[in-house]
């Protein structure tokens with residue numbers, strides 16, 4: 001049953017990277033799979049795929065086999081990293097926030113201490129690893 005659901009919703013990352021990447025079902029089932037083998041790892045979005053919308057990268061489960069960043073998950077907006085984390089629910093929360101507020105006046109990046117603020121909606125998001 002699970003296998004059917006996964007293959008219906010997320011065949012692409014398996015084709016491009018192989019099952020060893022073990023993308024969590026909560027990501028595979030909810031998001032648009034835009035994985036491409038020329039990237040370091042599978043990637044997902046909640047908007048129509050282009051290379052600038054909020055994107056969630058899912059790194060290899062084995063830290064020794066990771067490329068590009070050390071954690072399991074990375075969220076980027078317009079190509080800038082806004083979050084790296086090992087917590088899947090945090091990664092999903094962040095890509096949802098940045099998708100919901102895409103095009104708004106949003107500040108925040110990893111360099112800003114893992115805090116994102118939408119000044120249009122007056123909403124703030126803080127990561128667990130925020131200082």
Ligand SMILES: [Zn+2]
Nearest residue numbers: 101104118121
């Ligand atoms: Zn907003």
